[in-house]
Structures are given as C-alpha cells and as structure tokens.
Amino acid sequence: MKNKAPIKSPGVNILAINSGSSSIKFSVYRLNGHLERILDGNVDRIGLKDTRLDYNNLATEKQGNLRLDLSDHKSVANFLIGWLEEQLDFSMISGIGHRVVFGMKHTEPEIITQKLLDELHRIIPYDSDHLPEEIELIHVFRQRYPNLKQVACFDTAFHSKMPRVAKLLPIPRRFDTLGIQRYGFHGLSYAYLMAEFGRVAGKKVAQGRVVLAHLGSGASMVAVHKGKSMDTSMGFTPAGGLMMGTRSGDLDPGVAWFMMKSENLSPKQFNTLINHESGLLGISETSSDMQDLLESQTTDIRAAEAVELFCYQVKKWIGAFAAVLGGLDTLVFSGGMGENAPEIRSRICEELGFLGIKIDEKRNKTNAPVISTDKGITAVRVIHTDEEWMIAKTVSQMLTLTKD
Structure with a gap:
C-alpha cells in the first residue's frame, strides 16, 4: 500500500524503534521545543496467527491496520522497514534510536559504530532472543542510510547501579568474571515511568x-x-x-x-x-x-x-x-x-x-x-509507559552532544 504523500516535517525528526518479545513498536517524533509524535505504529502478536500492523499518521489524521501473513521477527522487521520507507521522507530524519535489550557493560546510550556492533555480535549468546533481530534492524538502516546517526538505548542501563548484592548469583565466583550476574531489563520503561511519576506526583x-x-x-x-x-x-x-x-x-x-x-x-x-x-x-x-x-x-x-x-x-x-x-x-x-x-x-x-x-x-x-x-x-x-518517547528523548540529547 503506497503512501502518495510521505510525511515531510522540517527540522529535527527522530525515528524510535522498539523491538519486544512479541511486538515491534515504532514512532516518529518532531523536535520543536518538545517531542511531538507525528507517526506511530505497532506490529503486535508476532508468533500468533493474527499478526497485524496498526498505525496512526498524526500528520494526516489517518489510522489503519494491515493483516500480516508473517510468523517471525525477521520477516516482520523486513516488511516494516519497507513500509516505513513508503510513509516517510527519510531525508527529514535526523537520527534513529533503537531499544537494545541487553547491554552488558554498556550502561549509557551510545552512537552506533562498527565497533559497538561487533561487541553486540560478541554478546549474542547472552541474549539470543533479542539481539539478532535488533542488530539486523540496525544493519539494514546503516546499509540504506549510512550517514544517518543511530543510537543504541540499552534496556539494562537503568539497573546498572543496583547494589552489588542484588546483582550477585550464588554460583562459583569464576562465572562472575564472565559477566554472569543479574542485569534486569525493561529499563527504558522504568526510566520513563519514574520521570512521569515525578511529573504527576x-x-x-x-x-x-x-x-x-x-x-x-x-x-x-x-x-x-x-x-x-x-x-x-x-x-x-x-x-x-x-x-x-x-x-x-x-x-x-x-x-x-x-x-x-x-x-x-x-x-x-x-x-x-x-x-x-x-x-x-x-x-x-x-x-x-x-x-x-x-x-x-x-x-x-x-x-x-x-x-x-x-x-x-x-x-x-x-x-x-x-x-x-x-x-x-x-x-x-x-x-x-x-x-x-x-x-x-x-x-x-x-x-x-x-x-x-x-x-x-x-x-x-x-x-x-x-x-x-x-x-x-x-x-x-x-501510568501508561512510553519506551519510544524515552528512546526519542535519548536520541535528541545524543544528537545535541554530537552535533558537528
């Protein structure tokens, strides 16, 4: 389904990608003093019979959904990238943020480089259910838009300063040196929830x-x-x-x-x-x-x-x-x-x-x-969580810090 009029939004625009265990969420934000969402969507129930894409184009006030005859993350991800290219004028995108579930030693968001990708490949055995799909999405965007900055937002970062006793596992200490410890996840959600909780309470x-x-x-x-x-x-x-x-x-x-x-x-x-x-x-x-x-x-x-x-x-x-x-x-x-x-x-x-x-x-x-x-x-x-907003906020901050 072609979009005859792709979204054109001058200024800083950010694409946030959030790949979960049974869904891939995405949002496009315009930075205009604050983050304004202009497009969002969700591929839900991945792995079940009724996988579907729901989307909301806030710029045109058009909503819709598509039934997808796709059964796994890889096929859904490839479809989604093509669909997004039909919806967006990518020349207007300033940066892309990705939720990366497992960060291991990476406790802060980072601009994605080949060195970082190599490190993520190395730790795939620690999270083989998420990292391969996340890395694949990153690779596709890098291949098609090599000059577009991408940011990795690590889900484990929120828990990186947990007390040592909460991280330790009661197994032989030699495994601790290999990074076998409790990391915790859903960090982007928790970071957003705490920020929103502070705002409302x-x-x-x-x-x-x-x-x-x-x-x-x-x-x-x-x-x-x-x-x-x-x-x-x-x-x-x-x-x-x-x-x-x-x-x-x-x-x-x-x-x-x-x-x-x-x-x-x-x-x-x-x-x-x-x-x-x-x-x-x-x-x-x-x-x-x-x-x-x-x-x-x-x-x-x-x-x-x-x-x-x-x-x-x-x-x-x-x-x-x-x-x-x-x-x-x-x-x-x-x-x-x-x-x-x-x-x-x-x-x-x-x-x-x-x-x-x-x-x-x-x-x-x-x-x-x-x-x-x-x-x-x-x-x-x-409290409604919004991991994509948290990703977009992080990317906007990183773009400011790395501005040429």
Whole structure:
C-alpha cells in the first residue's frame, strides 16, 4: 500500500524503534521545543496467527491496520522497514534510536559504530532472543542510510547501579568474571515511568519507596528508592523472574535439569521451551495473551490456573520488594496488562492490606490514574509507559552532544 504523500516535517525528526518479545513498536517524533509524535505504529502478536500492523499518521489524521501473513521477527522487521520507507521522507530524519535489550557493560546510550556492533555480535549468546533481530534492524538502516546517526538505548542501563548484592548469583565466583550476574531489563520503561511519576506526583514523592510493575507479554518488576533501582525481578536474561506470556520466569535448576534429561533436550530446544513455550501459554495450553485467558477462564480450568498463577507471582514479588525497601509508599502498574486489565490489578492487590494497599474498584474499572482508595496508606497508580518517547528523548540529547 503506497503512501502518495510521505510525511515531510522540517527540522529535527527522530525515528524510535522498539523491538519486544512479541511486538515491534515504532514512532516518529518532531523536535520543536518538545517531542511531538507525528507517526506511530505497532506490529503486535508476532508468533500468533493474527499478526497485524496498526498505525496512526498524526500528520494526516489517518489510522489503519494491515493483516500480516508473517510468523517471525525477521520477516516482520523486513516488511516494516519497507513500509516505513513508503510513509516517510527519510531525508527529514535526523537520527534513529533503537531499544537494545541487553547491554552488558554498556550502561549509557551510545552512537552506533562498527565497533559497538561487533561487541553486540560478541554478546549474542547472552541474549539470543533479542539481539539478532535488533542488530539486523540496525544493519539494514546503516546499509540504506549510512550517514544517518543511530543510537543504541540499552534496556539494562537503568539497573546498572543496583547494589552489588542484588546483582550477585550464588554460583562459583569464576562465572562472575564472565559477566554472569543479574542485569534486569525493561529499563527504558522504568526510566520513563519514574520521570512521569515525578511529573504527576511530585519529585519528592517519587524519591520514596516505589515498586513498578511492567506487566505485558514480557513482564517484570523493580524496587526503586530515591529514583534508583534497588532490585528487579528479571535477572541474567529476560526469561527470569515472573512467568510471562511464553517465558517460564524463575525455575528450579533441578526442574530444568530433569526436563533436559527426561526429554533429551538440546540446549537450543531447552531455550525454546522456557522462552517460547512456557508461561501463560505453557500453563493454559491455548494462548499467551492474557485477554484471551480472561475470556475463557470460566470454562477452561487451564486458563483459570494460568491467570491465578500470574497474579500470585506478582503478589509475591510485591511483598519481597516491600521487604527490600523497608516498606512501600507507591505501587505503579504499567504495560499492556498493568494498564488495561482491571481484573488482574484487583486480584494482585487482594490481601495486600497489610502493606497499606486498598483498591477503589470503581476507579480501577476505569483505569484511573490513581486506583487506591483515599484511605489507603500506599498509593496505587496506573501510568501508561512510553519506551519510544524515552528512546526519542535519548536520541535528541545524543544528537545535541554530537552535533558537528
């Protein structure tokens, strides 16, 4: 579908690319004193039967969607790049920002160079589920637009200053020298949420004891105090912590060993099992999408158990992080489920009165910004996350710093 009039927006324009576990989001921003979004879209439900592209051209006020007969990230990424070229006058783009899930020693955003790409290639074994697709997107843009600056925004950076004890893994110390430690992820989301939390609640409140819950197809949580990550649910890879759409989350090593032996699984097969066949999908045997499970839970015990287990695990992490923080002042829900699933929020917060959490169900059903009761000691908020905005902001800052 050709766009006969590609967007032309004079000035500084930034393309933000956010590749996730089951989606690729993108946004184009114009920098005009502030970041103004002029085009955005999302390829969602990658890996499921009904993959689709939804887009919103804010410049022409045109919205639309396309059904995609594509089943994996690679084919979707190649399609998306071609589609974007039809929508945009790329001569107006000043820079591209990419969410890079795993940064290892890279704790600040960086202009993408061949040296950085070589380093990212080297650490692919540490995150083989995200880095190959991210690197491929970067390569395609570099080949087509070699003079266009691209910036890597690392999802692990937000957690880089976690206390040492929160990073350590109880395994032989020699592995620590290889970089085998807890890194944490969803950092761009958490950086945005903390900035937005400070804006709506005040900087002083944002310095308190906060638990952020990013609950989407990929799900994690973080304990924050004085604006810094103190601990997080994901660990060495994004497969750790909470159960997710298709990821197992934390798993007893003995269970992993037993499964590999009993089913004679290769390392690659085991990685596929815990990253793509487990979580909500594994328990329900039907879907990795929470909305699907909520709709079928009354007639399908497998769906009901998947929903129950997810809520139970989130509840446990809230309690654990309250212990880490020495109490809790604010709980923030975000991500697809966190922002749009009142039943999930309600079930998670059940029996958390001992932490001062009391939910106002009327507010909760409307996804209100504050869903706790006025009498609740601990504030419970719903904040829409915007990783693409965070990427664009980072790119705009980097372009200013590197301006010739």
